[in-house]
Amino acid sequence: MAQSPIDLPSRLLLNLKPWRNATHWRVAFSGGLDSTVLLHLLAHLAQTHALPVLSAIHVHHGLQAAADAWPAHCQVVCDALRVPLHVVRVQVQAGASLERAARDARYAAFSSLTQADDVLLTGQHRDDQAETLLFRLLRGAGVRGLSGMPAQRALGQGSLVRPLLDVTRAELEAYAQFHQLHWIEDPSNQDRQFSRNYLRHQVMPSLTGRWPQAQASMARSAAHLREAQELLDELAQIDLARCVTPSGFAWLGLPSLDLAALAGLSAARQRNALSHWLQPLTRLPDTDHWSGWTDLVAAASDAAPVWRLADGELHRGAGRVWWLSGHWLRTPQIHDEWRDPSQPLHLPDNGHVMFSGQTPAGPLQIRYRQGGEVLELAGRGHRDLKRLLNERAVPAFVRGRLPLLFRGEELLAVANLPGLDGSAQDGWKLHWQPTGEDQGLR
Structure with missing residues (x-):
């Protein structure tokens, strides 16, 4: 009988x-070796240690016929360990990479179930870390990608933790054999058309045959790169602190940075700071796509360049770069007559407007700029709206959705712009609250 790796429980604790x-x-419980050992370890530790409430989650992707039997297997294992099991069935979106689509669906399910102060535990081990490093190296990843899988990260309202990253697959197999555990062997793990399987079965054996410590060395390199990434993150925070300056358009509620402060950095530090800032907002662009940032910075001062990313857009205006997503990328619809100006008026895809002070006489309507509008100002006469917006350096992306108050064909006010937003003589102002939708935060 195999010898038990007696230090594994203490290392896990x-x-x-x-x-x-x-x-x-x-526990993210697939029923495979890694998660079976992790669940068994935790269930037995819970008998002698005061641990948090323990349960398991099995995600059923429905991608192969063999998988239909796995939830039942997982239920038998959990029943024997007296651990509650939650089976989640997901739909995997078709795409270029089935591996990635399945992973995205799986982690979306995990995220939705992870509440505040919850921890999702996964069974990835040191061999997985080495494969991840090699896989990402072959895809041309940067420092962040080559730092491998983090031991912990935010997930849902809680945290994802990988407590076995310093444990080898051989150690997990030894533990499973000693305790006579039974686990699922996923047939797709032998399919070498999948890149990770090819690395695991074809490349890694060759590497470890020549360099027995290859996987340990790769895991150590990933740790070094994680430390390097931490330093880059600290540098990004220092640089961003100079770029997060007050804006005259804070009421837009949009993430923005001072363009001059950002452009004053070296190109490498610009990319580092911007990547750090964009990470919670969107999937980051690959190296070739960063030319969009160069074009945005280099555009003429009177231009309105746009850099389109996976989950939104970067715009330039009023000396800043702005992140737009969600409703901000949809054209607002012209609204009907404002029948009850004493109540806020909801604007489709554009928040709402309301009055402070005395409500002006109607009939009133909110419209959006079409061109050629003229506003009468006390002491200045009739002024072209385009010129007034230029004087106040209103960003181009705001101009088409800035609520304009009309009475018939007369433009009465422009929301939120001091001096244009109402009548001091009649004692009223028009206030616009842009949509409160999260700006692409993921």
């Missing part, structure tokens, strides 16, 4: 020490 006060530990 040590790795999980920062999360001992969590409300709930949820």
